[in-house]
Amino acid sequence: MSEFSIIDGHCDSLLDxxxxxxxxxxxxxxxxxxxxRARSAGVALQFLAAFIETRYKPSLATQRGLELIDGARRFIAGHGDQVFQVLExxxxxxIPDxxxxxxILSVEGGEILGDQLFMLDTIYHLGVRALGITWNQRNALADGVGxxxxxxxxNLGQQVILRMNELGMLIDVSHLNEAGFWHVxxxxxxxIAATHSCAKALCDHPRNLTDQQLRALSKHGGVVGVNFYPSFLTQTGQAELKDVVRHICHIAEVAGVETVSLGSDFDGITEVPKGLEHVGDFGSLVDELLKAGFSTQEVDKICSGNFMRLLSKVLK
Structure with a gap:
């Protein structure tokens, strides 16, 4: 097990x-x-995303979202010897246990709310503590990057942001278009967080954040979890472990080491970087961060400290 605890801001394994x-x-x-593999790699906290597939949108998005939340609750309740839910x-x-x-149960896409604000309170009471405002498409809250x-x-999107602050829910702007990002x-x-995004300066992809956005996140006390999807890491769509480290280094240089963390997107991506093929490889990433010149204190911030700070400010 790694000497560093890991907080991973996003995985889509719940669908399986x-x-x-x-x-x-x-x-x-x-x-x-x-x-x-997560325990062996030192994962202390995992954001488990309820991703509503496109085929359910828009008419069945709420139903499917609730089905996924129910599945997460069953998974957690059925394996209390291995996992526990963070609610407050x-x-x-x-953490770490x-x-x-x-x-942390999250929902990827505000379409679960339909066009009703009360649904935000409903999913909160069901244990959801983070919400991605959009996926790539438009919903009743905002427009995605697609x-x-x-x-x-x-107007509904604005009400949702304010209510999330009141409830103590983490606002996730990964997938949200740039105008929506600034509005949030x-x-x-x-x-706020961009739980699974990368640096646009290194890979010009709509899902990635500009240096201006990264600096604004930093000024606001936010965090970006670097995504492991090769198409977000390099223009060629082929990536290695070093490319993940390159994005981490860039974000740390531009926005400060307190702004960068990890957001693997495991089981939501079709390709993975060579050397970082699954959750058990987090130890290799830690080794490369140390080799890149980060101090042990900085690696601790990247691996878990930054997300812990963020959650301690947001959760009630």
Whole structure:
């Protein structure tokens, strides 16, 4: 096990569990993430995303989202010896737990709310503590990066941001278009996160953040979790472990080491960097960060400290 605790800001492994493909307990079942390899790699807290597939949008998005949340609750309740859910600030005191992985339940895409603000309170009461405002498409809150628009948040989207601050939910701007990103920063009193994004200066992809956005996140006390998807890391779409480190170094240089963390996107990406093929490889990433010249204190911030600081400010 790594001497550093890991907080991973995003994985999509929940879909495999809900669809009956894997138990998420053993490497032999395949996939990028399971509790066995995660524990061995020092993962202390995992953001587990409920990603609503495009085929369910818009009419069945709420139903599918609730189905995924129910699946996450079943997974957590059924494996209390291996995982526990983080619901409030006090729960952060239990991290790291030597035998169990903390779980933050997130929803990837505000379409779960339909066009009703009360649904935000509903999913909060079901245990959701982070919400991605959009995926790549437009919903009733805002436009995703796939729309290629410069539309700001809708009236509902603005209400959602303010209510998330009141409830103590982490606002996730990965996938949100740039105009929406700036609008969120205008509105939110709490720091926000881009849980699984990279640096646009190194790879010009719509999903990545400009240096201006990175600096604004830093000024606001936010965090960006570097995504492991090769197409976000290099223009060629082929990547190695060193390319993940390159993005981490760039963000640390531009926005400060307190702004950068990890957001693997495991089981939500079709390709992975060579040398970082699954959750068990986090130790190799730690080694490369140390070789790149980061101090042990800085590596600790990147691996877990920055997300812990953010969550301690947002959760109630």
């Amino acid at each position: 569990f809900v669809n009956g493909k894997r138990t998420l307990l053993a490497p032999s079942e395949g996939g990028h993430w399971d509790t066995s 600030k006090e729960d952060l005191r239990g 030597p035998s169990r992985i903390g779980i 729309e290629k628009t410069q539309s700001r948040l809708t 920063l205008e509105l939110s009193q709490d720091p």
